[in-house]
Amino acid sequence: MARSTGTPHIRVPCPLPGCGWAEKHAERTQARPTDTEAATITAVCLHHGPYEATITPTTGAYLDLATLYRNLVKELALSSPRGTLRVMVKGGDWVFGSHLVDEALQAIGLTRAQLPARLFCPQIVTDTGAKLSKSLIREGRAPLPDGAADWMLDTRQWPGSLPEYAHQLLALTETLLADPRHFFRSYSAAEIGRMMAAPAPRSVPAA
Numbered sequence: 001m002a003r004s005t006g007t008p009h010i011r012v013p014c015p016l017p018g019c020g021w022a023e024k025h026a027e028r029t030q031a032r033p034t035d036t037e038a039a040t041i042t043a044v045c046l047h048h049g050p051y052e053a054t055i056t057p058t059t060g061a062y063l064d065l066a067t068l069y070r071n072l073v074k075e076l077a078l079s080s081p082r083g084t085l086r087v088m089v090k091g092g093d094w095v096f097g098s099h100l101v102d103e104a105l106q107a108i109g110l111t112r113a114q115l116p117a118r119l120f121c122p123q124i125v126t127d128t129g130a131k132l133s134k135s136l137i138r139e140g141r142a143p144l145p146d147g148a149a150d151w152m153l154d155t156r157q158w159p160g161s162l163p164e165y166a167h168q169l170l171a172l173t174e175t176l177l178a179d180p181r182h183f184f185r186s187y188s189a190a191e192i193g194r195m196m197a198a199p200a201p202r203s204v205p206a207a
């Protein structure tokens with residue numbers, strides 16, 4: 001789960017009021033199980049020294065986990081033995097990460113049949129092929145790339161009416177779901193813009 005360093009990123013913030021410091025790379029963080037459903041995390045605050053937190057399924061301190069770990073916890077919580085088919089719906093950029101989650105779930109003792117099914121949705125990418133990161137653009141850490149439009153980040157910026165937006169979105173979804181070749185691939189933001197602007201067949205009145 002942490003192949004580059006071997007140190008998984010588990011963080012608990014310093015509990016002293018107004019501090020909240022947490023180690024980014026977990027160099028001095030230790031986790032040890034205290035019983036089958038609880039763990040004690042110890043860490044060292046640069047300002048206040050050593051501290052610890054006990055985490056159980058229902059109580060305990062805030063536990064900050066890297067994305068891979070959060071997904072491991074989610075999928076483990078969903079691996080019900082009672083015959084319910086659970087489906088994880090993820091973006092296509094998660095395909096590679098899910099291999100690591102699979103390995104971790106199997107290391108815990110789950111068999112392949114117990115792993116939740118996963119549905120990978122089309123990824124929207126920029127003109128360079130990078131993921132269109134809405135959070136990075138909103139935080140001002142990346143520019144709005146060529147072909148992307150304001151309404152892709154904030155639907156209130158859609159230039160037309162709300163019913164028209166809903167209608168176009170539904171038509172786009174039907175196009176993507178119409179054929180596996182349409183679904184299991186990526187789309188540039190510009191192409192999504194073109195598809196949303198295209199007149200949808202069902203928008204033509206029958207009479």
Ligand SMILES: [Zn+2]
Nearest residue numbers: 014019045048
């Ligand atoms: Zn502190």
